[in-house]
Amino acid sequence: MELGLLHMNSNPEKTLGTQAARLVTELHERGKTLFSHAEVEEITGLHSKSARNFVAALVHRGIATRLKPGLFILVPFELGREREYLGNPLVVARELANGGSYYISHASAMDIHRMVTQPQFVVCTTSPKAIRPRTVLGTEFRFVRCKPEHLFGITDHWATKTEQVRVSDIERTVIDGLKQPELCGGFTEVAKGFWMRREDVDTGKLVAYALRLDVGAVIRRLGYLLETFEVDARRELKHLRARLTATYAILDPLLPAEGKLMARWRLRLNVARDEIDAVVRT
Numbered sequence: 001m002e003l004g005l006l007h008m009n010s011n012p013e014k015t016l017g018t019q020a021a022r023l024v025t026e027l028h029e030r031g032k033t034l035f036s037h038a039e040v041e042e043i044t045g046l047h048s049k050s051a052r053n054f055v056a057a058l059v060h061r062g063i064a065t066r067l068k069p070g071l072f073i074l075v076p077f078e079l080g081r082e083r084e085y086l087g088n089p090l091v092v093a094r095e096l097a098n099g100g101s102y103y104i105s106h107a108s109a110m111d112i113h114r115m116v117t118q119p120q121f122v123v124c125t126t127s128p129k130a131i132r133p134r135t136v137l138g139t140e141f142r143f144v145r146c147k148p149e150h151l152f153g154i155t156d157h158w159a160t161k162t163e164q165v166r167v168s169d170i171e172r173t174v175i176d177g178l179k180q181p182e183l184c185g186g187f188t189e190v191a192k193g194f195w196m197r198r199e200d201v202d203t204g205k206l207v208a209y210a211l212r213l214d215v216g217a218v219i220r221r222l223g224y225l226l227e228t229f230e231v232d233a234r235r236e237l238k239h240l241r242a243r244l245t246a247t248y249a250i251l252d253p254l255l256p257a258e259g260k261l262m263a264r265w266r267l268r269l270n271v272a273r274d275e276i277d278a279v280v281r282t
Contacts, residue, residue, distance in 0.1 A: 019044055020058060024074060031162030033074045033087055034067070034095055067136050071095055086137045090159040093125045093141055094166070096134060102127040103154045104167040105144060105176050106183040112157055113170050115193030116185075124183055126168075126176070144183065153209050170197055171206045175213060178221040180253075187252035187271055191225055192279045198229070207236040216266075217249040224251065224265045228276055241265075 016024060026043045027035055041051045055072060058064040062083035064072045073092075075085040086092060090104055090112075103109075105126040110116045122140045125131075128151065131143035153172025159165045168176060177183075177190035184190050194201065203226070210222045223240040226233055241264075250257050250268045259270040 016063070019046075019054065020063060023058075024063075027074060034091065035064075035072055035074075036070055065137070067092060068096065068134065084137050086139055088159050088163065089123045089139050089141075090157075090165045090167075091163045092136060092139075093123045094159075094163075096136075096141055097125055097127050097129070097131060097143070100127060100129055101148070101151055102166060103151070104157070104165055105173070106180065107185060107189075109168045109173040110177065110184060110189075110193045112167050113173055113193075113197060115170075115173065115196050116189070117192070118185075142183075144180070150213060152212065153205075170201055171209055174201065174206060175209045175218060175222070178210075178218045178225070179213070179215055181221075182254050186254045187221065188275055188279065191229075191276055192282070194225060195229060195279050198231075203231060203233045203236055207233070207239060211239060211243065214243075216243075216245060216247065219243050220249045220265045220267050221251060224262070224267055227265075228273075229280070 023040060023043050027033065027039075037048070037051055037055060040046065040055055041048060044051065044054065046054055055064065059066050059072065062075055062081065064074055065083065065085045066072055067086070073085060073087045075082065079085060090108070093104060093108075094102065102125050104112065104124070106124040107116065107120050107122065108124045111120045122142055124142050124144065126144045126146050128146055128148045130145055133143060134141045153169050153175070154166050155169045156164045157167040174190065174194050177193065181187045181190055184193070206222065210218050219240050223237055226237060244266050246266070248261060248266045248268055250270055251259075252271050255270045257268060257270060259268055261267070262269050
């Protein structure tokens with residue numbers, strides 16, 4: 001641990017006492033910057049009320065920032081007098097999911113997998129639990145609810161040198177984007193992300209995920225996407241078409257329900273074909 005974590009001559013307000021130094025040292029040895037009241041009690045030996053008063057004092061002095069009731073993060077000393085610090089948004093999203101089943105998803109997962117060209121300002125997380133959206137220090141955290149049986153296609157990602165989060169793999173990220181294009185900037189953005197990482201996408205796994213999720217709109221959009229980009233997947237496309245029903249879905253729910261009907265994939269094509277073709281040219 002760097003000496004600067006314990007001595008801050010340039011900022012006397014944040015000089016650590018013995019108890020605070022013990023907490024900071026132990027948290028860093030554990031590779032953690034986020035902590036709870038329970039961890040403060042464990043590390044310092046303080047009882048509940050004393051621990052809460054102790055943490056409140058840390059927040060008041062700018063040594064820690066309160067992210068939500070009971071969740072705090074150490075403010076890096078190199079920030080000087082700065083008292084508000086979010087830390088890594090992906091790690092915060094993990095903690096806001098209350099340690100339960102979750103994964104970073106949609107546009108946030110696309111960002112992790114280098115499937116976007118624009119910066120993302122909303123952190124999207126999927127969980128079987130109902131978690132209300134929250135804005136923390138100007139960053140919006142949005143939570144999407146899913147069925148417990150739909151927690152698949154997930155991998156670990158190192159958000160920092162010491163903190164891992166769960167994120168949808170590339171194939172599941174595409175599938176989630178096709179299920180809810182509105183959380184990824186629209187169908188064209190999902191198509192662009194797919195095209196950017198097309199060499200790394202396992203088409204068989206992609207189709208298997210769509211069939212396992214068993215959402216009609218996803219099956220329709222995926223079939224159209226694969227055919228539009230001329231992906232060699234005859235057998236997989238046959239499996240998708242076998243699941244089609246007579247009803248039609250809209251290609252992009254962000255746009256008005258207009259455009260011609262495509263019988264082959266039971267889709268209303270409300271995105272111009274030249275917009276999708278432009279993805280390949282960029």
